[in-house]
Amino acid sequence: MEIHLLFKALSFIFLVVIGISGNAFILFAFSYIRIMEKKLMPTNIILMVLASMNFLVVISRAIPQALDATGLQNLLDDTMCKLIMLTYRGSRAMSIFVTSLLSCHQCILIAPITGLWPYLKQKVTQNVLVIIIVIMCINLVLHPSPLMYTHAKKNVTTSPYTLHLVYCDTDFLTYLNYVVNGALFSVRDFLFVGLMTLASSYIVYVLVCHEKSIKGIRSSDRDKRKSVEYKASRAVILLVVMYALLFGMDNCMWIYTLTLSNASPGVNEARVVLSCSYSALSPIVIIATNPKLQQIANILHRRKLLPWNHQEDSGSRIHVNCISK
Template sequence: MEFEVRLIFKAIGFIILIIIGVPSNVFILAIFIHTKITEKKLLPSNAILTMLALVNLLVIITKGIPQAIHSIGIRNILNDTECKLFSFMYRICRGMTICVTSLLSCNQCVILAPPSKSWLILKQKISPNLPWIMLCLWSINIAIYPSCLIHVRAIGNYTTSKYTLHLEFCNHDFMTFQSYVANGIAIALRDFSFVGSMTLASCYIVFTLHRHGKQVQGMRSSDKNPGKSVEYKASRAVVLLVTIYVALFGLDSCIWIYTLIVSRVSPAISDARVFFGTLYAALSPVVIIKTNKKIKTTLICNNKKEQIHSTDTTTTDSSE
């Protein structure tokens, strides 16, 4: 009975995650790709958000969907090749969510920074070199996970070493203690480096926003200044995204540490860790849609076009 209840909650959780995450990420991709095609340009921050939506979507496809299918009772859904590809893609894209969120916060930090010589160099370098920065982030994450293409196999009747991660539909056997430790160190260095950089950048953004708030006290409200309003609203949105990520990352890390300490871990604990590890892919696009100026402007314009079209249709019908 307890086993069935766990699977019911797991299925509900991942299905909700898929229902929210897939359409919202696809919507963001569609808006920004359309903007790039029609306007021939995309702000660096929106280009970064486009990449974040893409990797979020791939995280849900490679982890959320298989977990949902497994939780409703369908077993052996992936063969060896599919296990390798899904595991490889999921781990790379989940790593990219860390890197891209960190890049987003650092970019916003540079935007808010004073126009000094050193900051000015960064302001001028980020935009033209953004494709190379993205390529570098992809390369870093691809370099960490070659073992997924070699040692990941579908669940089956075969012997595994004690250095094996037993996933619900795949096994990742590192074979040796050295490869197991090396992989863990590489992941830890990447995670804490990028989470640390996004945290520091967000602290600087919060400090800048707080200082600006003090400066405008007794003066005209900053909301009446469109330039400042847009800039600082974007900054608050970035801080919110980073806060969500750091909170989920901290929760994931706490559960992971708990699994290392306890000899036998409840399946519900493992399910919770996988769920929280994937949750950012569904929450972040909702925040982006609610706070991004370009998306909101596009939605308003489309609504106005629909209203005009509806009015024209009504007028034509009346004249007939």
């Protein structure tokens, strides 16, 4: 195997392993919490949906890339290509929206109780799942291009306005279709980036103002308040920064490909790495900044270290102490 193919294969295999294990753990942990506690906080619902969408992105995009890099050819037919690309486009769009919703929800939660903020706190918190379902339906309607233009790779000449996606080609046939589809995706992405950037900036502003207002309070009380607020907002800000960097570069490269009559496979592969990196690496940020997930991770970790004859009883005690907090 050539060096660049080996590097490509290892890169995508790394993203697949990290992405599947991290997102699967988040889904398992929140499902477990939902069963044990009979409810999930709105923020955790959003994180669970985000993990679901990221899981689908890794499955539909990183795995085919990893298989292709290892030398497996012609695995998908036209129907599978359409299904894979529809899954990828829809889950990627939902990943963008859910990250934006997460930042806006956190912004609403920490906003002062004046003006329209109390109304938004109540309505958004109570209807988080409804909002997500509505946007998911809209996304499915707005992504017809995989069904219309995607097909399995064939030994025939394609138009210059074709995106080569390992096992599949998306041939837009005309320059107008190529540019319109690209422009719509870019405008949508930059709109959500702008929204989440504004929300995150407001979160930082509120935290800075609050930090200044509690300077005279006792250090122990100040540390407790600061800890609660910072832990609630730290993951959101980190996810937004990660998203802005990775998807920002992805969209810049996408806009660059619109100026080309036929984008090279190397450019498309670089875009795939960037778009998959957020879905694969964001679980690390979520787990590292979510106390509930850390508690369950500690339970699983300790069970592996305990002697077999005490594992069940000790694990149960740890479970009761941690989850009930």
